[in-house]
Amino acid sequence: MTLAIEPLHPLYAARLTGVDLRQPVEEAVIDDVRAAMARFAVCVISHDTPPTNEQHIAFSARLGPLERGASPKIKGTELRVPYPEIVDQSNLNDVGEIYADDDRRLAYKRANRLWHTDMSFYEVRATYSLLVGHRTPPSGADTEFTDMRAVWDALPASRKEGLEDLVVEHSYWYSRVQGGGPEPTNEERATRPPARHRLVHIHAPSRRKALYLASHASDIVGWPQDRARAVIKELMDFATQPRFVYAHKWRQGDVLIWDNLATMHRATPFDDRTFVRDMRRTTCRERAIQSGESRIV
Numbered sequence: 001m002t003l004a005i006e007p008l009h010p011l012y013a014a015r016l017t018g019v020d021l022r023q024p025v026e027e028a029v030i031d032d033v034r035a036a037m038a039r040f041a042v043c044v045i046s047h048d049t050p051p052t053n054e055q056h057i058a059f060s061a062r063l064g065p066l067e068r069g070a071s072p073k074i075k076g077t078e079l080r081v082p083y084p085e086i087v088d089q090s091n092l093n094d095v096g097e098i099y100a101d102d103d104r105r106l107a108y109k110r111a112n113r114l115w116h117t118d119m120s121f122y123e124v125r126a127t128y129s130l131l132v133g134h135r136t137p138p139s140g141a142d143t144e145f146t147d148m149r150a151v152w153d154a155l156p157a158s159r160k161e162g163l164e165d166l167v168v169e170h171s172y173w174y175s176r177v178q179g180g181g182p183e184p185t186n187e188e189r190a191t192r193p194p195a196r197h198r199l200v201h202i203h204a205p206s207r208r209k210a211l212y213l214a215s216h217a218s219d220i221v222g223w224p225q226d227r228a229r230a231v232i233k234e235l236m237d238f239a240t241q242p243r244f245v246y247a248h249k250w251r252q253g254d255v256l257i258w259d260n261l262a263t264m265h266r267a268t269p270f271d272d273r274t275f276v277r278d279m280r281r282t283t284c285r286e287r288a289i290q291s292g293e294s295r296i297v
């Protein structure tokens with residue numbers, strides 16, 4: 001079976017047909033998915049019923065080493081989806097009920113509504129994320145994207161000057177608090193210390209330059225904080241102009257794959273006190289993490 005590709009935006013993003021995560025997938029098709037991802041950075045694969053957790057994990061594992069045990073230790077966390085490879089992105093607690101209004105996890109989840117790329121707060125970055133729509137609300141909750149290679153290309157040459165020398169600090173807790181979440185406890189903070197990455201990098205699969213930024217970006221190494229935050233904000237605003245944005249309208253059974261090294265994304269609001277949104281994510285990383293190397297507890 002060969003893969004068919006239908007572009008969804010003038011700059012990037014495509015729908016793939018000819019691949020089904022619920023069936024065995026040939027290696028040649030995996031190669032085609034990789035090639036499509038190198039070019040389009042965001043790919044949608046629809047199914048009439050969502051893949052199971054096992055099928056989701058098995059397919060993801062063919063695209064790179066998987067993150068395991070990614071959920072931060074936030075007080076009271078019990079797993080509704082008991083697979084270390086899956087991040088539960090739903091608004092449901094461990095017994096499948098919509099979170100109480102004052103639940104810390106709900107407050108932290110809302111930080112996904114800030115533009116970000118997954119796991120930039122780790123030294124070993126995320127490559128692909130694969131998000132499966134198990135249940136979607138009747139309206140709202142699109143996931144929006146921007147292509148950071150197109151953004152780099154569109155920056156005026158005079159604005160690019162000097163940016164390639166900069167190193168940015170990324171902190172998970174910075175974005176949680178920016179997103180309206182409570183101050184983390186010292187214990188929570190210790191589970192995810194910050195990481196540093198170059199502001200401009202080469203996206204290896206496409207050999208294109210890209211900005212690497214996120215809501216997690218809190219500082220520029222060697223710069224005063226106010227100046228760093230002003231530049232980060234200016235570049236984030238530039239990167240998220242409507243001309244760069246693809247908004248995905250979810251249907252149950254959709255699998256959305258995005259390349260975190262080439263894009264940013266954000267969740268958008270919906271009535272999360274009334275409607276269930278059950279989304280589950282796996283994440284590939286640049287390389288496998290050795291046991292003892294991971295700081296996640």
Ligand code: OGA
Pocket residue numbers: 089112118129131141142143144265266267268279281
């Ligand atoms: C994610 C994420 C956005 C959404 O799963 O990493 O940011 O719309 N999700 O759920």
Ligand code: MN
Pocket residue numbers: 112116117118265
């Ligand atoms: Mn995300």
